[in-house]
Amino acid sequence: MTTAFLHAEFGSPETAAAAVESLVSAGVSPGDIEIYSRRPVETESPLLPRRSRMSLVAVLSAIAAGSGATALVFWIQRDYPLVTGGMPVTSGWATAVVTFEVTMAGAIFGTLCMMIREAGLAGSRRRAPVPDLPDEGVIVQLPRAEGLAERLAGAGALRVEIAEPPG
């Protein structure tokens, strides 16, 4: 039940990184911190490392789509057994391309869905207020708590604001 958020603007990714480190050492959970910027923040290692299941989901949906499509093709060919060109009614060779393409389509859709989900796009995650982005620089957002605003200012924040959550 957070009531409000703090928005702290930093001039460069480096100062923001230092501020995040100091916040974490002060006991703020990294999961509560969010960084907003107009361009991706590029530092040596990610400021806020996050677990991602995107690759796993892509592989799983590829397997699901590919095997599902292959099963459907084989069932259809047995259900309606028409002989063409002296080929066997079902054969991996004749439908390998279909299997491959649907497998890849599965991976692509898996990636897209996970991208939307993990990025919280299309209204799938909306609990924090959205700061206006500065042309340059980085905004660090975290739930408001005692003493954090001062710590942010001490870490070099250009300005610190209190933002109410939406709705």
Next chain:
Amino acid sequence: MRGHGIHGPPEGPRRVPGHSPAKSASQVREEILGRMEGRSGAYLASVTICGAVVAWALYAWGYQIFRGIGHAGISRPVYWGLHIVNFVFWIGISHAGTLISAILRLTGAGWRKPVTRAAEAITVFCLMIGGLFPLIHIGRPAVFFWMLPYPNERLLWPNFRSPLFWDLTAILTYLTGSLIYLYLPLIPDLADIASRSDGFKRKVYRALSLGWTGADRQWQALERAMKLMAVLILAVAVSVHSVVAYDFSMSVAPTWHSTIFAPYFVVGAIFSGIAALVLVMAALRKALRLEDYLRELHFVNLGKLLLLLSLVWFYFTFSEHLTTWYGNFPGEMRVLAVREHGLYGFLFWTMVACNFAVPLVLLGIARLRSIATVAASGAAVLVGMWLERFLIVVPTLATPYLPAAAGGYAPSWIELSITAGTFAAMILLYLLFVKAFPIIAIWEYDDGIPAR
């Protein structure tokens, strides 16, 4: 070869016409977004002309549908004509984009930044155009959907063994994948445009940006998704043109039944794709005044890639013809003879000149390599690759196994109009695209442009 190859940094100081000042990230943003504003007289005239040509092509297509496909020039035994030539050609060019942009992304080539979106847009438009040709080509387009595996009351399904069905799955997968691949890195820029505009425009771009906020979580997800998509789209792109090649190589027609057709077509596709890319880039550079972004370096690097592919293309063409000639099968020898003499012979040697001689001279001699020669080579290669598709489709069909059934082919006004219409459609789609979306990914310029 001297220097760092295609992925390396610039090869020291080259001849740089004019000067390229350093730009900060904000300056880049202002400039690129500024290029979307304003519609000059030349722009409106181009849109009108291209629109008129496209409208004429649509009339020709309608004529063919309602008056009978016999108004096209195809006949027995050349059952496939320019519609299929154009299909293969446009699907080939579509490899420009996604494939090149994916290779550059995966190899971390820093100079790709101003190139990728232009390339990805080519892919999507070419697939939209190329994907129409099966529909234009078939005798009963109204029942095209019978190719789709949908449940129906008779439980009658399509034939999954047909290369044409493989085509359908491959092209649908590639089109969807390329659209996503173009769209994902566009999202931050869409949000940026929304934040700068108001009213209806803001609503549209806001909706298109799916509520992008610029959060670190989103940047990380985007980066991860793009890496995955680059791998996936590479595999799909290679498979798509292989499947287009399978349309031919799965048949028993003389010279079509060739095991190297799939890689041959893929190489040809990338070749023509780069050719289209350098032409589009040269046009964008002029029309949108992007001299500071699309620098000579980009053209020279892509020119070297074009030269490399020209050599690979020649190698494949040589192997294909040598094997056929040495094999000396009567059916294939007749096709070879037809293809290398007479009218087809003229086209054949024009193709070799365009695809091999021109790039070899213009791009092989380092002193000659410049934006103009790279673009000229691109134009020559496009002509050459179109001719290659024609020379694969038509002479084989005109020279079947039984000499008594031999025939010829002359395209009618319908095929020529539709061909012209597809080129106009490509230009038109691009004209509309550059005014609706930033042609260069703004957010990728996180460090601006360094001074030259």
Next chain:
Amino acid sequence: MADDATDGVREAAEHVPQWAMAIDLDRCTGCEACVVACAAENNVPTAGDEQAALGRAKHWIRIDRYYEGEFPDIRVKYRPVLCQQCDDAPCEPVCPVYATYQNSEGLNVQIYNRCIGTRYCANNCPYTVRFFNWFAPEWADPLGLQLNPDVSVRPGGVAEKCTFCVQRIKRAKLDASAEDRPVADGEVQPACVQSCPAEAMVFGDMSDPRSKVSKAIGSGRSGQLLPEVGTKPRVFYLEKAD
């Protein structure tokens, strides 16, 4: 005779005929009676001068002429070419909608109302015996008044080809089953076979070793067209080895 008949009834329940044709090239005079008969039987539309000049005349069976020797010592050889009803037909697997497939009697069947007109089958036929309806069918007067009611008229935009006169095969099978007997050898005669004045063509069940067509195939003079393509045709050409 009585034994033969009862044998036949028992066979009729199990036996699936395998239709085949033998054409004696040494008998063929190239008169093209088969071409005309085929067009009349199968409602093959006429193309007209202009379209025929474009190569769009439809002949489900055609006579290929081959000239041997130098003028004036020329020998002409005629070869009637029709759909070879291949066992391993290259035209079948490439169709995306199953508009053509192999039926249990060895016929390469064409389903006109399923065809969407990709023309892939026509390209992939080594014998170039598949035809395409470039326009809705038309007949020069008065040919349109004598259409065969047993054969469907094909719409524009679909492929078609020789069917071995499948309507006659069906009629013979119906007649035979009504009389509770097997289809007799020679009972089915496609229009081309029936009209050949030189009796160069034989049609029948090649799985029955006593049939005329089986004997012709086994005559030692028989061969197939383009065997190197591996299509296993059901049309056999009889020719004296030169």
